[in-house]
Amino acid sequence: MHSNGGIKMNKRSREILLGLMDADKSFRISELAEKFQVSERTIRNDINDVNDILEQHHISVIKFGSNGLLLVEADIEEAAKLFRQNDFYTYRLSKGERKTLTAAILIQAEGHVTLSEIAELLYVSRATVINDLDSVKQMLLAENLTVESHSNKGLVLSGDESAKRACLLKLLSQGGGFDAEGSVVQTFIRGLNVGCRLKKEDRQNLQKIINEQEHAHGRFLTDASFDYLLQYLMIMIQRVKQGRQITCTTGMKKSKYEMAGDILKYVSQYWDFSESEGETELLSDILDSLSYIKKTSRNQRIIGLQLITRKFIEQVSNELHVDLNKDFVFYENLVNHLESIFTKEFNITQRDDFLKEIVEQNQTVLLAASKHLEMLERFVGRKISEIEIDYIVIHISAALERRKKKEIDFRVVIVCNGGVGTSQLLLAKMKNRFDFHIVDVVSAHDLKKSGHQSIDMIVSTIPLKDYEGEYVLVTPMFSDEDYLRVNKKIELLQGKQGIPTKKVQEKENNPAELLALLKPLVKDSDLFRDISKTVYEYFEEPYDEYREPLLCELLREGNIQLDIECSDWKDAIHKSAAPLLEKGFIEDRYVDAMIQNVLENGSYIVISKGFALPHEGFEAGSQKVGMNLIRLKTPVIIEDEDGDREEVRFFCCLSTVDHKKHMKAFFHLVNMLTNERFKEELLGAKSARETAKIIKTYEHRIKE
Template sequence: MNKRTISIIHELCAPEKPISISGLAGQFGVSQRTIRNDLNTINDILNENELLKLKLKSGGQIIRDPSFDQILSFVSDGDFYAYKLSKGERIRIASALLVTSSEYTTLSAIADTLFVSRATVINDLEEIKTCVKEGGLEVVSHPSRGLRIQGTESDKRVFLLKAADSGQSMAEQELMTGQIHVPEETRTMLQKIITEQEHIHKCYLTDDSFQKVLLYLEIMINRNLMGEYIEVRRKNVSGKHQMAQDILELISQYCHFRTTEDEIQFFSELLSMARYTRQRTGEGDAVKLQFITRQFIWQISEELRVNLNGDYDFFENLSAHLESVYSAASPVYPDNPIIEEILEENTEVAAAVRKKLAILQQYTGEPIEEIELGYITVHVCAALERKKNKEIAFHVIVACHAGIGTSQLLLERLKKHFNFQIVDIISVHEAKNMDPGKADFIISTVPLEGCGLDHVIVSPLLNDEDYIRVGNKIDSLRDSRNLPVRGEEHEITAKGLLEKLDPVIWESVPDAAPELIRKIRKIVGEYFNQTMDTESEAEPPYLHELLPHTRIMLDVECGDWKEAVRRSGEILLDMGYIEARYIDAMIANIDENGPYIVLSPGFAVPHEGVEQGSIRVGMSLIRLKDPVPFGVEELDPVEFVCCLSAVDHKTHLRAFFNLVNLLRDENFKQSLHQCRTPEEAAGIIEKYEYETAE
């Protein structure tokens, strides 16, 4: 446990030494939220022994009373059990002990596990019952046998999942996870199975959800081996049912137990509630949500007075996050610990997000849950960090514990988002021997003990929370060491080469482009000795690649908006990109949801869901001879109608992103208004798109 907590206590016993939460977080390689929890544990000890609690000043400075060092007489540097659990910890752990057991449990057994007296457990019993009841369960007693839990197996597992995931201290976490421990080789096997099925099903869990799914599977294995199985569930085949079935069938083969259809059903429900960085979607409204996401980014940029419209990753990540949120029920999992910390430290950003949430509420017509304010704020803060840190050059070492493939993945993501000079890639055990003058700091996937260089811990996937951590480390280093800005050396990379090749392929052979790009990416990856995901890493087409002159018509005569939508769609219909029903579906979509497709004065982008008759990704553009109203007073009349055929939630994303940015340039629309031929219009689109990208 308390190796870290006791170390913090010893640090705080030096009154002349200024200590802050951020300083301790950096020293121990954990989040500031974790340090706050440790301080709460220390305050519990102080309070129980009638000593004055620690206080926090602005900026996270920790203030301790001169009597603080008396706490040393109540703690020990010895083993874990020297730590005295608080009452709240005792209640939560005792509740989990009861739920974990499939047999009766005596009060003495609970007392022995918690290293307290039987009388203490008796005094806590009513609150233990209340804690269990909040999970939909009930404590029943037998005069001679002890206590046991009554309730459904699914409620028991959810209770254990929450309990193991929300420990308030290291002591509590150790006792909780000890109840559901699986051998390390089993845990490794589970991680590999989940990762493999993510790629097969094209549904990639966020780091937080990945860990929670892993934790649930450990709980499930323990319960199954005890003979405890999920009760009969109402059959409801979700989009995650096949993924759940494939994962559990593999696990049952390796762990030698029998899975059931009810186990699969419940696990599919949990997967549906998880969060994903990106996923193959069958939802028809993904494109609509992307339109609304663009409006939100416009508005949040104006509110914060920072232009975030050019951040493609912000647009893609936020769209994927919101799609995950709206395509499933509200998660049963507890909040991510870093969310509260980010909200506390970025109040202006959180206030701006709250002010603009109404834009996103257009999607469902219902209020957005409070928890989503935090997650959306993380995406905005990450975009701000990317914008700020693109202009800063640092020498960085990458340390990874999971092999060269994971190291390369992390390396590519770092190069994409930060102006870093990666001077070396090392294994974790090499860190303690690193020359402090070799780099400004280390980016590592695990804590580094005995390392003389500053380091920041991130996940191999480098999610939005990691961007913020790295940004905070950069700010800290610049403030403390006044690091100079260094220039960036350019090198030939697989990614850089493919970024040049992909547009040429899309322009030359658009119909064969996806398959040809996959083959080329494989060859280039092998040449550079880099493992590349040919599906997820393939570059999506640019706008001018989807709008060649053959898909542009000028001065089309239409009587109203419905005819304009129909004429724009007929170009793609004649070329085999959509079915006839797609056009009717676009018109019905506008009738039902209103003219949200009018993105800019005079410019509309009608579309429908991917299951309404789209065959291939494509765009067509018509310029009306006489503009027509679509029903948005401030944006009417519409002169340009650009039909979009989307085959999934991602392939069209870059083209759509670039189009929306071009529509902010009045010179672009004026040039399209004045051009005389489709060839000239296609040239204007290509010219402005490349200028904007630069």
């Protein structure tokens, strides 16, 4: 290999540069000196050598900051391209590294590749590649891939796409990056354009998609498994964009199939490709193979978090003199956010300009939230940081804006580069938050052809470089921050254009209510699913088979028993759980776990005076979302570790399957229990049918 005008990069210098290219980390000279067991002066000399080469290639040099902090510019990533260049550094690949890189080249090749081409890419002789070839073939054969040699064409790799991805992922996983020898191989692979390198913003969005689906499905990956999944999705995105999508299917749906489908919905939308059953099945297999953190204690506490969030909202509402208690969108978003910050999965450390502006404009909200943070901090056992408070302010501010009900005669087009299902999900989120007229949902390349001339604004999930009209950029997940961006754009346009307010519709179409009436009459589940799809189509709303059920759907006549005799609270838990156990909603161990939960955590299951909600983590033996309510003939006592005694007349057993699906029913129940008249009617009900009717009536009022 050649050198750069006498400048040679030693292995240590090269490893330092590789590490500094990781935008998610920062390094100090002292840390590097300790890592490589050399003096700080030696590290400074290494960096000076690196800077000489960066300068020659017109890349910003590494600067020395205060306290030995090394400062790099964004274009440091350009150095990755130089790893392919023959004169960049003097580094001789080992035989093992050559084998790994040759395998990666064969996987990435779109057709045949010659021995000479491999030799040129690795900057070794053709004879060296030939000598390595047998061991490369054996290595790939172990991964169910076969190297075939064709005269006058070269080598070609045959095997399933899934096997190629698994092998590539294995190659990229070797080493572990900056802190291991494998970074040599990883960087070469990426330099050869074999690995997928995403921009920092795209990588963060991919991490956010995984995080959101962890919360939605209540399955939390270990750090190593999270990184593995992230790496796989980056490879998948690249391979699919190259036309290597998996389309063949087995028809087998594994336990993580629903989670895999939800991840792919957002990934396909963000990176603009169509979903496929084959990709979902493979991702489901991968999710099944990963390791998950045992979240039993966390799952137990999710109901506690949901309850404390509801109390926090009540206190903030009182402080602001605005009733936010019935805003389920706000409640759900805030619960998800608080869970992320309490479990250290909220990793934003810097304010952007938009966040600053929102918080500065909502000082009253900030004061109200800050005044009642103690209850949240007591629950989590630590102080909540300023940036975490800022995002709580974002959620409250979004709820306040939604409450203003901006019913405006806006004509809006949504630009959404994804499949029909994903577009409908985004459309539903928009409709839940705004009452403007959504004219159409189109892809970016169809925008000019769509012929929509008289529109007021575009909401897009991707930048529209050539569009000269008004548009606002949002993320595919449409967060509360996105809501506020759209809302701000609306206010600006209203000021410019004087767009009038619409008349409020007297009654909102509600397919869920109609289906709740029909469900007792339709016993066949497949038939009811078909009816549900038709009803949602009629109301022009997206159908979601996995939507969150209402309280009245869970607490029907058959899930209510009155005046049950119980010897103590343990007996009450057993009897409240018995119908769910009989129907297969829970297992025996779930009942034992609920009792153990109370023994360990006391009377916190009492969510309102006289009303207990026994529950457990879904990993403790819960199979389906369900509730069963019993009213005791004589109250029983639950005593906590501090000696406080709670007299309880109602036990409502709750079974959950994730952190989300029960939330709407739970939210409505907690709201209804704040109404003393509702509790009086429950006590006075003469039958299960009457009790179910009371619940349905009060829930309907909650939703109005």
